[in-house]
Amino acid sequence: MxxxxxxxxxxxxxxxxxxxxxxxxxxxxxxxxxxxxxxxxxxxxxxxxxxIEHDYYIPVSILVPAYNEEKVICSSVKSLLSLDYKLYEIIVINDGSSDKTLECLIDEYSLIKVNKPYNRQLSTKNVRGIYEGEQKGIRITVIDKENGGKSDSLNAGINVSKFPYFLAMDADxxxxxxxxxxxxxxxxxxxxxxxxxxxxxxxxxxxxxxxxxxxxxxxxxxxxxxxxxxxxxxxxxxxxxxxxxxxxxxxxxxxxxxxxxxxxxxxxxxxxxxxxxxxxxxxxxxxxxxxxxxxxxxxxxxxxxxxxxxxxxxxxxxxxxxxxxxxxxxxxxxxxxxxxxxxxxxxxxxxxxxxxxxxxxxxxxxxxxxxxxxxxxxxxxxxxxxxxxxxxxxxxxxxxxxxxxxxxxxxxxxxxxxxxxxxxxxxxxxxxxxxxxxxxxxxxxxxxxxxxxxxxxxxxxxxxxxx
Amino acid sequence: MNSLAENILYIYLIVFNSMLIFDLVSIVYRKISDKNMVEMTKSIEKEIRSEDLNSPSKLHIKKLSKNLKKIGYFIAFTRVIDNMDERHRKIYLTNIKMVFVKILPHFQKEEVIRQTYFINFLAQHPYIYEMKMEQLVTYMIQCTTKDSVYLRENALSALYMTGNPNYIKEAFYQMNYLNIKHHHKLITDGLMKFRGDTEKLADMLMQELGNYGENYKVACINYFGYKKIDCTEYLYKVLTSKIEYKEVKIACIRYFSHVLYEPVVDTLYELIKDDNNNWEYSAVAATTLKKYPNRETTSALKDAIRSHNWYVRNNAAASLIELTKKDKIKDLITSVDDKYAKEALSYQLHLLGGEA
Incomplete structure (x- = not known):
């Protein structure tokens, strides 16, 4: 049976x-x-x-959340600066890294701390500071914030971004x-x-x-x-x-x-x-x-x-x-x-x-x-x-x-x-x-x-x- | 159970084999077609070289009329043409232009991808159709109403190359009538490449503007702005109209930052104040107002930097900083009691290279 x-x-x-x-x-x-x-x-x-091959493109904010990425972050931003695209900005979000991610970016791209107003449409962990600079006519912004995870970082990036479309990508x-x-x-x-x-x-x-x-x-x-x-x-x-x-x-x-x-x-x-x-x-x-x-x-x-x-x-x-x-x-x-x-x-x-x-x-x-x-x-x-x-x-x-x-x-x-x-x-x-x-x-x-x-x-x- | 098991194995075998066959066939197909393309290109190049470019033989034209219907041959032909120098290319194509009229009925029946290729070739070489080639132009206008965005875009590009505003008028009329969605940025960008008399084109577009839908209106108004074409009175009426689309009105506000028109200022003052109901108008008006410097503008912008709306506040701050004399900027920032307004002004000053 x-x-x-x-x-x-x-x-x-x-x-x-x-x-x-x-x-x-x-x-x-x-x-x-x-x-x-x-x-x-x-x-x-x-x-x-x-x-379609046109000169007139849609402006894009590129968001790069980073946590302890000192090894790759500068080369990643460097690759973004070589894009064949008319109008974009790069925003790196340093999510409370304990390594030198922020310092690397500040040194490499001569960024300076600014008191930038931004639209707090999404709630995120506290932003400690915003740094900005420009390379090849492309604005680079680094948001230095308290650790809150990848989603939180992306939300902070969205708040600071100025263009109607954003590209989310990884730091590596x-x-x-x-x-x-x-x-x-x-x-x-x-x-x-x-x-x-x-x-x-x-x-x-x-x-x-x-x-x-x-x-x-x-x-x-x-x-x-x-x-x-x-x-x-x-x-x-x-x-x-x-x-x-x-x-x-x-x-x-x-x-x-x-x-x-x-x-x-x-x-x-x-x-x-x-x-x-x-x-x-x-x-x-x-x-x-x-x-x-x-x-x-x-x-x-x-x-x-x-x-x-x-x-x-x-x-x-x-x-x-x-x-x-x-x-x-x-x-x-x-x-x-x-x-x-x-x-x-x-x-x-x-x-x-x-x-x-x-x-x-x-x-x-x-x-x-x-x-x-x-x-x-x-x-x-x-x-x-x-x-x-x-x-x-x-x-x-x-x-x-x-x-x-x-x-x-x-x-x-x-x-x-x-x-x-x-x-x-x-x-x-x-x-x-x-x-x-x-x-x-x-x-x-x-x-x-x-x-x-x-x-x-x-x-x-x-x-x-x-x- | 055993027969079921066997059947399953057979099914797997069939699927497995079909995948293998698919792989092999695609590899062989690619190899053969790549090789054929190289051979064909060489042969066409040799043939054209043996022809008198100013007067190609009847046999050559007959052969082209027959072979250009085959897309592989057309691609190889394009490669040869692309390798010719500009002067010879123009002479040769002008002398064989009837070939393209002959093969037109064939391409009209072809799949959309191939029609696009045909139109693209014409757009690259406008001297083929710019003189008395109505059949080709009529076909291009028809193509602007097709479903494929690529076909439409290539057809429009070819029409811009003619330099004839009437063709553009006809194409836009049909696209608008059939409610064809074609991105306004593509249209504006295309109009900027128009080869003929831009004033005539602008006159025509202005006359037709009232008949167009939102998308085409926005595209045309942006074009007027970039080209600094004076249609201020007309666009002022559009801006103050109560029944106009929002995006069209926003395009008008932007236009007035490219082409100045004093009577619009009062309207801009009204719009900048209305940041509760229509903050989009207020935000764009705040940017446009920097082109109309006077005491009232400064006052309107000072009010706007206290707006609850982030975009209005920021744009107003940017305009205000631009309008304020360098030595007065710090006083301006100090005089503002609103924390957010102060922040916005300081940042705009930093962007201008001043101390934040």
């Missing part, structure tokens, strides 16, 4: 898994195809002069010369565009000079290389697909352009969540839908921001735990998106995707592994089928990853050495088998010790940016 019950349970569990994996693979397949086709189409459009990131222009174009094409996200690429083994890539290769560090493949798959496949129906629930905090008026109407960044980027975009979706505002949130894969990937396993786990917590918080906060016809595809595809393939996936994977062991113990496992299935599934994942990786390499005109091509091929197997396992474990354990450090910045080991 007990065996019968186990058999029945396993039968239904196996049906669930077959369906789950089929859905996931189909989603990956469709999104990879759509991603690749969109990239080729965009390049084709560019070749056919289906673009660098933009390509044309990135800002490419990110702003959709606003000129369609006035309903309220936010645009770009493509985040990993800069660990990349050399940029004046916003132009001089040398591109896969990082020597294996962990960073695997993340390169992972980022390409994630940014070029799923985000492009979700973009087809205005369904992206996230714009990466490392590189996102927002309409200030709407962000203010949404009360800015939520300081009580660690996934401030996910939270803001979800909030904008809900706000616009509830208020019947015609809006569009776009993803522009051609606009590139280079950022550093953690090279140490501990740092990677820390980073991913934080991302996962942010995801959980936002999914719970915006649970009204679940199965709600009012939100259309946003609810039935985007929210489902993040719920089943991101949020619940570590639990589903654990249940799957336990089930496999139980089935094996009871002699109910079709072992040859299982092995074949896993091999095929791994190969399938590799082909998807390589498709997006090489599509991106080709379209960005990056030259890759033969050795790097071989490395990409074998690393994608490691990425599926090894990295995904680590990520699963880090997600499962993400809430351990969370309460004690939820407002703290994620501190990863940084190396100096080569710009």
């Amino acid at each position: 007990a065996l019968e019950i186990v058999k029945l349970c396993l039968k239904y569990i196996s049906y669930f898994f077959i369906l789950y994996m089929l859905f996931y693979s189909t989603f990956l397949f469709i999104s990879s195809i759509i991603g690749s086709i969109t990239l080729f189409k965009n390049r084709y459009k560019d070749t056919m002069h289906n673009n 990131s660098a933009l390509q010369k044309d990135s800002l222009e490419l990110l702003v174009r959709p606003i000129l094409e369609d006035e309903n565009v309220v936010a645009c996200g770009g493509f985040i690429r990993l800069s660990n083994a990349v050399e940029l000079r004046d916003g132009v890539v001089q040398r591109y290769e896969l990082p020597k560090n294996m962990l960073a290389s695997m993340q390169v493949l992972e980022y390409d798959r994630s940014f070029l496949a799923s985000r492009i697909m979700l973009d087809q129906y205005n369904g992206n629930l996230i714009i990466s905090g490392a590189f996102g352009l927002f309409q200030k008026e709407l962000v203010l109407a949404c009360n800015g960044y939520d300081i009580n969540t660690v996934g401030e980027d996910f939270e803001l975009v979800s909030k904008m979706h809900v706000f616009c839908k509830k208020n019947d505002i015609d809006y569009s949130i776009r993803y522009i894969p051609e606009a590139i921001c280079w950022t550093q990937a953690p090279e140490k396993l501990g740092d990677l786990i820390k980073q991913r735990k934080r991302w996962y917590i942010g995801l959980v918080q936002c999914m719970i906060k915006y649970r009204e998106l679940f199965c709600n016809y009012h939100y259309g595809f946003l609810s039935f595809i985007s929210y489902f995707y993040y719920l089943f393939f991101e949020l619940l996936s570590p639990f589903i994977e654990v249940i799957g592994n336990i089930t496999t062991i139980v089935a094996l113990c009871f002699g109910l496992l079709n072992v040859p089928f299982m092995i074949l299935f896993y091999i095929l599934y791994t190969l399938f994942g590799c082909v998807m990853t390589l498709t997006t990786f090489f599509a991106r390499i080709y379209l960005a005109n990056n030259k890759l050495s033969f050795i790097d091509i071989l490395r990409a091929i074998y690393l994608c197997i490691f990425e599926i088998v090894f990295l995904r396992f680590i990520l699963m474990v880090s997600r499962l354990t993400s809430f351990i010790g969370y309460k004690n450090k939820r407002m703290k910045w994620e501190k990863l080991d940084r190396t100096e940016l080569k710009v």
